[in-house]
Amino acid sequence: MAAPPALDRFLALSPDARTQPEALAPLSQVLQACAQGFQPAPEQRRKLVAALLATGNKLADQGDSPTRSSFLALVCTLLKILGRSPAGTEELGRSDGVRVLLRLGGLPRIADLRKPAQTPPLADNDNDDNDHDDxxxxxxxxxxxxxxxxxxxxxPEAEALRCLANTLTLHPSAREVFPAVLLADEARKALHGLVRMLGCRGAGFLAGRLLFLLTSLPSDLIAEIALDGACVAALQQFAEQYLTILRSPAHAAQLSTGTPANPPLSDILREHLKLAYNLMLQYSRAPASVPEGFSRPSSPSRQTLSPPTGEVESAPGAKKRFWRTREKSGGSTTSSPDLNRDEASPPDEAEASTSPPRSKSPLAFAKRVVGAVKSSSSPNYSPNTTPKESSPQPPAAPYASQQTEGNSPDSLSLTSAHLFLPLFQPYLALSVSLPLLVPVPATPLSPAAPPSFKDPSPLVRAALNPLLNFPLELEELSGWSTSWLQYVPSRISSEDGTVLRGGGIGSLGERLLELLRGVCDAYFPPDRVPDEPKLLTKRDREHGRALEPPCAPDEWIPTGESVASKIDEILGPVVLLLRKLSMLGEAQFVFRELLFPPHRDRSLPVDRHPTLTGHLVRLLSSVLLRNTSFGVGEFLYNLCDRSPEHLVRAIGYGVASGFLQNRGELIPPPAGEDADDSPSVNPITGAYDPPSNPADDEAPMSDAEKEREAERLYTLFDRMARTGVISAENPVDRARAEGRLQETSDEREAELDRLRREEDELEKEVERDMREWKERRRRATEQGKDPAQV
Structure with a gap:
């Protein structure tokens, strides 16, 4: 599309003339052409952007008037359209460009607006039973x-902020300029304006997106936003309002409906969740020193916080639940005997001398466990992994590092967790209350699709991500109000109507297992095989060989597509949260009872089971799902008391050896266990070996069986030689080189059959002649003749 003449006319005007009424007509024509598909050349776009920024800056200094409003609407809309392309819009990402867009966005004005009076919440005593009805x-x-x-x-202000959001997304360098521009204003008007808009109906989406992009990189503003508390309070209030609407069936549908001017509340909440994750992650990586006089919300009856060190001192009688013993946690000491067979045996003296002394403090024990996790390096986890969003995102991932729990660098400490503690309860409630599946709406090209676990709710996944940043020892802060294992919503006892305390794995653990099972069944159905299995060769298909379900996850993932990254993006945070929960004593026993029950089926290897346990063991061996396999391995390792021997007994040496090798804790294969009254467990597969029949062992092999065994051995030798496992020469190749083995053909087989038939006939003729000769000698002897003359 050719450039409209109005473009040259507008650029030819002087800077002052571009703010006069005569510039409205050419500017309107340029906007109309761009809206109809005109794409300026990069140099034209560069000149036009510079002219519009200068014009907008001049207009921002003028007083309100109808002409100014018309000018601003045209300038901001045209900047937004031009900013959709990175070519020729570099000026928008520089300091002056960002500063002008912030002025045009009206953020200083919004920062000075007074907040309206809040509507009082519905009182709990409105209902005598304290249980809200419809x-x-x-x-x-x-x-x-x-x-x-x-x-x-x-x-115009909304269009300017949309242009700024596009600029920060398309120009990564602008994300480094953005904090510097905000810090240049000592009053922080623009920053306060963004935080002020978080709770607004339409502007909340833009504010959340801009603050999310602002917190994608570390800066001094991170500490200011966290310590100020207004941002966290706005996020908490919006989440609680969203939950209130979600609990009403008559109003829940309004959460996903919106207009072009007002996006749905679900979209605003998703931006809030991304912002909360980034803010917590960046603050945990570089927490600022606490200013003098800063107070944290804490309960004196629970613990006392020491500002210099951040250590937590539990008050006398406080409930300590982290890594409690099995007896105190209510777990059965006799459950899962396969995992704990050697637990009663005394430890080795060398181990006892090198291991640190045990401490009764749950926090000290937590540090020991987390230290053990941090000391293990796994190649399966990349610190630069970035989740895919609907638009290009900065490098801040829901699982950006393998150290994402406990006291690791990318997790909040107990001290800094107090700043974000108000978000834990509403985000936990969102994670377990939002529907997991959402129907795919119809489009002009495709009808509405039923909900599927192949694409679970992105809102649930976004709500799970901030939970990764909370420390493992969260329950030491304020008891059950911030417990990982609580029921959300609360469960009421059927006996006396009291609210049941949390325990076991709580609502969060149930939701994580439900999500994990659904995604695995959708992507790796255990009752079917892929249409084009990767392990089957052409020779296998010719001989009628086929795979048997269940198949490994890598068999189901297409090669060269983005399916693996999508599955990893869904399951990565899920297994990391399971890993976090499994480090709590009560949850560990419940997970163990569910996945490794005492009387589980041992007739098949664990990786052949169509259950959730089978899914986990098969994921452990996945090469394409690196983040998921790492999290699954650590989760199962926690359930096995972080003992290589217990892990081998639980899932078999064959599937556990790879994970243990990556951790540097590989142990020799265990010896088989013989028992007179029960079948023995194969230490490699973890399944019972079938009893052997001596008669079957002595039965000779048929020719067909010998041929298949010889072919299998030849293939095995060839593969091991090509991969460098062995350096010995294949005995079949050696026999062929020595002339003891010759290639066969149909003609040679026919010739060998003819020679065998001739040899048989000759042998029969010789036997016949020998019988006749013996008969003549016998008759000669009877007649008194000399046998030698016969």
């Missing part, structure tokens, strides 16, 4: 909807 939920949802602030942005 009317209470409807009334609470209506109040929550009314409590959202109206969008304070004008149309």
């Amino acid at each position: 009317e209470d939920e409807r009334a609470a949802a209506e109040r929550a909807i009314d409590s959202f602030e109206a969008d304070p942005l004008s149309q």
Whole structure:
């Protein structure tokens, strides 16, 4: 499409003339052409962007007037359209460009707006049973909807902020400039304006996206945002309002509906969750020193925080639940005997002398366990892994490092967790309350698709990500109000109507297992095989050989497609959270009872089971799902008391050896266990070996069996020689080189058959002649003749 003449006319105007009414017509024509598909050349785009930024900066200094409003609408809209392409828009990502866009976005004005009075929440005593019925939920949802602030942005301001969001996404260097521009203003007006908009109906999406991009890189603003508390309070309030609406069936559908001016509340919440994850992650990596007089929300009855060190001192009588003993946790000491067979045996003296003394402090024990996790290096986890969003995202991933729990560098400490503690309860509730599956809406090209675990709710996945940043020892802060293992919503006892305390694995563990099982069944169905298995060769197909379900995950993942990264993006945070929960004593025993029950089926190897345990063991051996396989290995290792021997007994040496090798803890294969009254367990597969029949062992092999065995041995020798496993020469090749083995053909087989028939006939003729000669000698002897003359 050719450039409109109005473009040259507008660029030919002087800077002052571009703000006069005569510039409205050419500017409007240029906008109309760009909206219809005109794409300026990079040099034209560069000149036009510079002119628009200068014009917008001049207009921002003028007073309100109808002409100014029309100019700003045209300038900001045209900047947004031009900013969709990175070519020729570099000026937008520089300091001056970012500063102008912030002015045009009206953030200083919004920072000075007064917040409206909040609608009081629905009182708990409105219902005598303290249990909200449908009317209470409807009334609470209506109040929550009314409590959202109206969008304070004008149309030009919204377009300018959309242009800024596109610039920060398309120009990575702009994400380094953005914090510096905000820090240049000592009053932090623009920053306060962004935080102020988080709770607004339409502007909340733009504010969340801009703050998410702002926190994608470390900067001094991270500590200011975290310590100020206004951002965390806004995120908490929005999440609680969302949950209130979600609990009302009559209003829940409104969460996913929106207009072009007001995006759905679910989209705003997703931006909030991404922002919360980035903010917690960046603050945990470089926490600022706590300013003098800064107070943390803590309960004196629970613990005392020491500002210089951040150590936590539990008050007398406080409940310590981290890594509790099995007896105190309510776990059966006799469950899963396969994992704990050697538990009663005394430790080796050398081990006892080198191991650190045991401490009764749950925090000290937590540090020991997390230290053991940190000391293990795994090639299966890349620190630069980035999850894919609907638009290009900065390098901040839900699992950006393998050290994402406990006191690792990428997890909050107990001290800094207090800043974000208000977010734990609502985000935990969102993770377990939001529907896992969402139907795919119809499009002009395809009809509506039923919900599937191949694409679970992105909102649930976004809610799980911030939980990764909370420390493992979270329950030491304020008891059950921040417990990983609580039931959300609370469960009521059927006997006396009291609220049941959490325990076991809680709602979060149940949700994680449900999500893991659903995704595995959808992508790796255990009752079928792939249409084009990778392990089957052409020779296998010619001989009618086929794979038997269940198949390994790598068999199901197409080669050269992005399916592996998508599955890894879904399952990575799930298995890391399972790993985190499995380091809590009560959850460990419940997971063990579910995955390794005492009387589980041993007739098949564990990796052949169609159960969730089978899925986990097969994921452990995946090469394409590196993040998931690492998290699964650590999860199973925790369930086995971080003991290589227990892990081998639980899943078999064959599948455990690779994981143990990566950890540098590979042990020799265990010896088989003989028992007179029960079948023995194969230490390699973890399954029972079938009893052998002596009669079968002595039965000779048929010719067909000998041929198949010879072919199998030849193939095995050839593969090991080509991969460098052995250096010995294949005996078949040696026999062929020495002339003891010759290639066969149909003609040679026919010739060999003819020679064998001639030899048989000759042998029969010789035997016949010998019988006749013996008969003549016998008759000669009877007649008195000399036998030698016969």
